[in-house]
Amino acid sequence: MSLDLDMTTSGDDGIWRDSEPLVCCAVVPEAPNTATFSFVSPSGRQFRYEPGQFLTLELPVSGSTLWKTYTISSSPSRPLTLSVTVKAQAGSVGTRWMLDHLQPGMSIKATGPAGIFTLPRKEQKKYLFISAGSGITPSLAMTTYLYDRGTDVDVTFVHCAQRPQDIIARQRLEQMASRVPSIKLFFIVEEDDPYRVWTGLRGRLNQLMIGLIAGDYMEREVYCCGPEPFMEAVREMLIGLGYDMDRYHQESFGAPVKQEEQLPEHDDLVPDEEAAASVTFAQSEVTAECFETDTVLAVARSAGIVIPSGCTFGVCGTCKIRKTAGTVHMVHNGGISEEDIDSGYILACCSKPIGKVEVEV
Template sequence: MLDTIAPAHTSLYRYLDEMEPWSDHLQVLECIWVHEEAPDVRTFAFRSDSQTWFRYKPGQFLTLELPVGDEPVMRTYTLSSSPSRPFSISVTVKAQASSIGTRWMFDNLVPGMHLKAYGPAGGFSIYDYPAAKYFFLSAGSGITPMMSMLRWLNDCSPLSDIAFVNCARRPEDIIFRSELELIASRLPAMSLGFLVEERTRNVSWFGPTGRIDLTRLAMLVPDYQEREIFCCGPEPFMRAVRTLLEAGGFDMDSYHEESFGAGPIEPVPAPIAEASDGLLPSEPPDVQTVPVTFAFSEVEAEAMPGQTLLQTARASGVRIPAACELGLCGTCKVKAEGPINMNHNGGILDDEIAEGYVLACCSTPVGPVSVEA
């Protein structure tokens, strides 16, 4: 596959201090190039449609709204780009056999197309856990947040002590291999290791083989006990890493992982009381609901006890975009007025809360509420 790149326009050039940061409330993204990284792995790069720059922490993610069918689907991807290069961002994605959103990107997304995006968000970053020595351990496409952090360190802190290990099924499946080898050749305190499960005839391989265990871990990074570890990959891989680190006596306070494996919040059903004879009562119980107005949709609704704004919206036929539904990604951010209890996982900033925004997936109305949706 040949790389595809959108044409450049000299009128787009502006100094950074003349530009405002990108805001998911106001702007969308324009795809500017597509690059094939490995089998079924591509990087998609974007710029803002309004000449703004991107401010985020290395290792964070964003959510793309993809027009797959009658209703768009939300897919969350870690940024593989570095905030030290703020004029564009990129995501590197792998298309699995069951992929829906990612397969749509492979088949349809080309330079010049525009997508709505939400974020960035997430706390999986060296920014939140600074250390003297880092260990980035990944498998498959879990390498993407590690590349974001490594690229940032390469640009902004090139004397950092970094151990970087990536595990892959085959040598040809190693993502960013050439770039990793180039960066490692230039950073004086970086060690680079690869571990593949099997050799193939397509690519020569003289490195270690097998699956990660304490013996191979100590061989690749002898001083791993002294490092702040960041791990990302399929859940079985991360579970195996946690198990072997705990068995090796590692201080798990220095272990951090990125995972989107938790399930969505389930709708809260209305309580139904039973009569003393076990039969349903002839009249429904007196349930104290809360009025919710969806202003843009001109819908008046009633939230059941414990129901979130997102659940109330869905029950009323009002669409609020949502991806993780865990208070993490920030996709369901909406403006709301009225008494609300919000318990989130970092998907919203303090200044956004001050402006009246809430995360619909984890905000429960406790009095009359008006929502801009």
């Protein structure tokens, strides 16, 4: 469908304002229940925004108006169109309406752009983008922007999905990475697609994967977006790895914020290398003094107490013991189940005592 666009008037700065509606110009399926909707300005104005910002659409759902916020998945380096990539979840209303009804040629009202989850004004050289599900959209916008600028940047792009078929914009990302060697892609899936070969990473993102994928993660600026439990897990991994969390940035998957004052406060438990702690080994009748950054396994060895262990990375589960009192900071790599954790078990190799802790050893 062709669109007749009016030219901007004399004296106009040529930039789209949200007082003007958007006209849908393309709908591209990306994955099951997922599509990218692209828009143009009826007047021909261009779009100006920061990569990672969001837009609020006014959707005419069931005879009323529903306001729904989406991260802009296109890049401001391509200012003639603006795109959002949406994924319908169970119970979705606005997104479901878009997938079922929004077609090229239709007009829709929007407000924005807004948001502070963007690249720094002073450009960094090395980035680590980590995302899950439709949280890929700000990483996609940022990567496209850096790609278009042609600057000497180093991007490691990590995305987690249920299956390969759920990876959004996979071909677009692979096309950019094939032309710029400093853009490196890593896709992690939990399940294979039936009757299709998957040679990439499987499972859930963990500390070992971060180390293998980006061994220089300490030098990178980290941007993370996905469901809240996913982002919480990423924070825990990075804290456990000793990453400088002042260089960590995350988007709110459910409700992007417009100003820094609206950022949620994360009650992250961070072991303090100068804070005193102790571990009581109940069966051995030994209490050993230590610091919060020491692992229970290391404390046991220093006290002459044997705890069977294998990998020492929280993978094999050999050092699983029961904690009977106190709090530990544990970041494992799949070696213990949630049921065991709920029952009081910990992995000694990756558990650090916070204050006084007692274990059954």
